[in-house]
Amino acid sequence: MDLLAQMCQDQQYLAIDPPPERQLLNISSELPANLVLKCMSDSRLPHDLRASFTRLMLHLHVVRGSPLNAIRHARLWREIPDKVTISGNPSRSVEGYVDGGRIRTGGEFFVKVLKTVDVYLEDLRKSTREGEAVLSASAAKLDENRLTFEVVTLARALAHFGFYSFADLLRLAHNLLAIADSSPKKHSGISCLICFIGIFTVVTVLYPDANQIRRTKHALVFDSKSAYDKTSSLFRQVTYSVIGVNAMQKAAKQHSSHLQSETQSAEDTARAKESQQVILETKLIIVEILNFIMDVRRDYRITVALSWFKRQFPCDDIGELYSEADLSEQDASRLCxxxxxxxxxxxxxxxxxxxxxxxxxxxxTMSDFSKLTSTALTVLFRHFTQYQEFVEDLKQVQLLVSNDDVENYRQVDRDLFILKILTEKSELWIQADKARSESSSSHSFEEHSSSVDDSPRPLLSVRSTSQQLEEIGLNAPRAFHNDESFRALVEKIDQHYSPAREECIKLLYELLLGDDRALAASALYELSDRTPLIGYPLVRQVCSQTQTIL
Structure with a gap:
């Protein structure tokens, strides 16, 4: 399982789903998603084997295409809702072209994957006694910690590729924070520290006289002595970690000595150290997920702000305000x-x-794992700069109102999606033998014709390829309007894919002239798999349209 997962890592399509003419092992068909899901969720299997299946699920069936951008600064004015709710906030994948994982396997299946991840994280929390850390750096917990690491890594990919809704992401964050808490019993220290600093600040403002400050501070110290004792050590450790003093080396040695006893063997000691390293890497993934959720929250706040503007300053379809806009300080306060x-x-x-x-x-931040420390500090600083981030986001928002702007945006969005997928699949554009390619292409289309949508399409008469393309409208401005790219398309179909010409034209119609983005994405994946040489005239047409828009 580890070998197969390594073969599929970084979207190696020759291992995941090679073209038929290459006559290679198709791992995605040999190990379908449902089978891998059953194995990774079967509690009767050992933890290390379940971890291998979880890693295989990640690289074989989830990581397809490119991660989605959590923040959108280009918005269509007509698509901004009047009322925004977290439960009604759609996933990013619904608003853009769907990437490969959902097309290959189906969105319904990934609902089961999300549920499996959530159930595992919740069971992990429930299996831990109250007041104890969920992740234990013991030798006996090494395999379980590896499984937790793979599950959290899978959750990160599911988040980045748009499978989680915003509400599900917030619930995921709650579970991950509980798992990452290394000292759940000692939660009062930081709260007391914050309260102490807050009280002292208020007293300083109310009593500017130095003697009064000294007397009041003296009383506060006696009243809050226990709170200060609990938090002074934590405060010093945070300060040392920020300024770069190796204060945590002493704490790490104490923790290591606690784990090691005289009766432990050298193997148990090595496994305990490895378990500790796995925990640190798991926490790093958790912080990265939290950072991504913060970006999704920024995107949600942009939507809330634009919805407020749309209600306060209504306009017509071309962007003209019905009344003169006058934004006062009270309006800004209500927006905030x-x-x-x-x-x-x-x-x-x-x-x-x-x-x-x-x-x-x-x-x-007090960890001796430098990458975890720096990432945690980044997220910590972001927590205190949410207002500044929101102001910068509003400065970068681009609203598309006119019909021309909207049409150009959709055209560029579709063209970029085509270029992205064709570039990712470019390593498969190899034709070893013309005859074998023609026969395999014809055979593959016969096998996959049942998977293509049976919605009504224009009927194709028995005519030349050029006539069929013109009859179906593929020479329109949205399709192959450029004469050179149109002739190149006809040439590729006639020379290499003549037996499957009608099916190829139907897929081109769905991709270039259809309004359903999911069907367009599915058609592009089908074309890139079965007729890869059509990618050349497609790229030529995209470049021509881009020059026209610019």
Whole structure:
């Protein structure tokens, strides 16, 4: 399983789904997604074997195409909703062209994958006694920690490729924070520290006289002595980690000595160290997921702000305001209240107004794993700069209102998707033998014709390829309007794919003239798999259309 997963890593299509003419092993058909899911979720199997199946699921069936951008600065004015809710916030994949994983396997299947990930994380939390850390760096827990690492890595890919809704991402963040908490019993320290600093700041403002400050501070120290004792050590460790002093080396040695006893063998000691390293890498993945969810939250706040503007300043279809816009300070205050204050509870990661998030991030900054420390600091700083990020996002938003802008945007969006997929599949554009290619292409289309949508399409008469393309409208401006690319398309079909000409033309119609983005994506994947040489006239036409728009 590890070997097969390694073969499929980084989207190696020759291992995942090679073209028939290459006569290679098709791992995705030999190990279908349902079978891999059953194996990775079967609790009767050993943890290390389940981890291997989870890794195989990641590289074989999930990672297809390119990750989605969490933040969209280009928006269509007509598609901005009047009311925005977290439960009604669609996934990014619904609004753009669908990538390969959902096309190959089906969106319904990934609902089961998401449920499997959530059930595993929740069971992991429930199996831990209250007050103890979920992740234990012991030799006996090494295989279980490896499985947890693979499941969290799979969750990161599912998030980046748009399988999670925003509401599901917030629930995922809650589970991940509970798993990453290394000291759940010692949660009062940071809260007391924050309260102490807050009280001292208020006293300083209320009593500017130095003697009064000294007397008041003296009283506070006696009243808060226990809180100060609990938090002073934590405060020093955070300070040392930020300024680069190796303070945590001493803590790491103490933790290591606690794990090791005189009765432990050398093998158990090595497994315990490896288990600790796996835990650190798992926490790194968790922080990366939290950083991505913060980006999704930024995108949601942009949508909330634009929805507020749309309600306050309505306009017609061409962008003309019905009345003169006058944005006052009160309007800006109401906008800030709607974006941040009214949504604060819903957008909370931990259900505790971010206190649990801050405490866990501070724990991670005290790690001796430099990559985890730097990433945790980045997320920690982002937590305190949400207002600045929102202002910068509003400066970068581009609203497309006119019909020409909307049409050009959709055209460029589709063309970029075509270029992206064809570039990723370019390593398969090899024709070893013309005769074998023709026969295999004809055979493959006969096998896959049943998978193509049976919706009504224009009937194709027995005519030349050029006449059929013109009859179906593939010489329109949205399709092969350039004469050179149109002739190249006719030449490729006649020379290499004549037996499957009608099926090829139907797929081109769905890709270039259809309105359903899911069907267009499916048609492009089918064309790139079965008729790869058509990619050349497609790229030529995309370049021609881009020059026209520019």
């Amino acid at each position: 209240e709607e974006v941040f204050q009214e949504c604060e509870e819903e957008l909370d990661f931990d259900g505790d107004r971010g206190q649990l998030l801050l405490r866990i991030l501070l724990q991670m």
